[in-house]
Amino acid sequence: MNAIAASAIVRPKTTAIFTCALAALAGLMFGLDIGVISGATQFIQKEFQISDHMIEWIVSSMMLGAAIGALGAGWMSAALGRKRSLILAGVLFVIGSLLSGGAWSPQTLIAARVILGLAIGVATFTAPLYLAEVAPENTRGAMISLYQLMITIGILVAFLSNTAFSYSGNWRWMLGIIAIPGVLFLLGLFLLPDSPRWLMMRGRKQEATAVLQKLRGDADHVAREVADIEEQLKTPQRGWHLFLQNPNFRRSVGLGVLLQLMQQFTGMNVVMYYAPRIFQDMGYATTAQMWFTAVVGLTNVLATFIAIGLVDRLGRKPILYAGFSVMAIGLGLVGAMMHLGIATHAEQLFTVAMLLLFIVGFAMSAGPLIWTLCSEVQPLKGRDFGIGCSTVTNWVANMIVGATFLTLLNSVGNAATFWLYAALNGVFLLITFWLIPETKNVTLEQIERNLMAGKPLREIGHEASAAAHGFSRPATEDTAA
Structure with a gap:
């Protein structure tokens, strides 16, 4: 059935x-x-x-x-x-x-x-x-x-x-x-x-309507949604062609790639993959290592609710500013404790607390918000291509982080490794200021218009029209979105 x-x-x-x-x-x-x-x-x-x-x-x-x-x-x-x-x-x-x-x-x-x-x-x-x-x-x-x-x-x-x-x-x-x-x-x-939109893409309108009727219940609502999907499908995905032909689209793809690099090189997945090893270096025995790793997971879950609750009220950039700052401070202090030596139980607990502070910083900001921004900055015609590029980048960067952490520990030491990731979070704070747009309460269509008009990346989330800023839109098919 x-x-x-x-x-x-x-x-x-x-x-x-x-x-x-x-x-x-x-x-x-x-x-x-x-x-x-x-x-x-x-x-x-x-x-x-x-x-x-x-x-x-x-x-x-x-x-x-x-x-x-x-x-x-x-x-x-x-x-x-x-x-x-x-x-x-x-x-x-x-x-x-x-x-x-x-x-x-x-x-x-x-x-x-x-x-x-x-x-x-x-x-x-x-x-x-x-x-x-x-x-x-x-x-x-x-x-x-x-x-x-x-x-x-x-x-x-x-x-x-x-x-x-x-x-x-x-x-x-x-x-x-x-x-x-x-x-x-x-x-x-x-x-x-099956997805109603995919059924419509395959010309199976009757099946799509039946699915939507079961999901929505209201016949008028279903009719409007079917019409909206039909209208949307008139704009085909032309990602690779658009990437080759349009420099503004290349900017949005590049921004999506950069965002994913920033997320991965915060150092979060270092903790996810190697948490017991990190707690071992703090002086904890095997059982304590595993329980503190579970606390890391719980902190990650709870802090995610901060992003869910605040992202549409405070905006993307303020939360990213706070997150990257917290992560830099947390990892910087973990590195400092590793450098000075962790001799007492109080010093162990302080170091654990700073690592958990880092987890909070990530889960409330770069964790969920990078994915949100990556989907918001891509124009409709190239959205699948742009999100695909950023997703692949996420995994490649993730692999690099996972494949180098223990080598870093063994070559430059614990303290220097954590300081490196702390410094990277400081750099990401500056990148957020200079390049990342604020997209709160701005429609995807307005973001696309600003992007294709050639506005600086940090300004493509502005609600004001492109014309008001002295930009003219290229009269080409690729930018007429």
């Missing part, structure tokens, strides 16, 4: 919420995969007797797979549909999880994590896209924010699971047990309807 038939007796609002919540569970899978490796690395290293460099490869191989998956996700979601792409991602996730738990060599584990990465790369592109297309407009922001929140919850659940298994040191169960929620997620995906 498909989702439409199954939900016939359920109110449309309930059906829509259920559909969106189930799709948002892709974020939970993402978070589980990010968090699960952190607690397992020390036990993997002990069993296989491998170097820190091989551990870096095991950690970062998932990001390599995710970059590849994200590259092909745009084509896949268009050709197979959003639902089928998510199902494929779910299958790969289960296979990768089981293979990780049963890995008989470091090389097998790397291959398993590449498979997991493929699943995550497809899901991170497709799930937010699906959510945006099925959620009612009055809850769309909340539903997409739910996806981001589920990522942080997945990380926390993985950390707690790791802590439970750390007493026995069974890393195979740490990695393999996430196949269980993966199977449940996969089964749930079969209840989802």
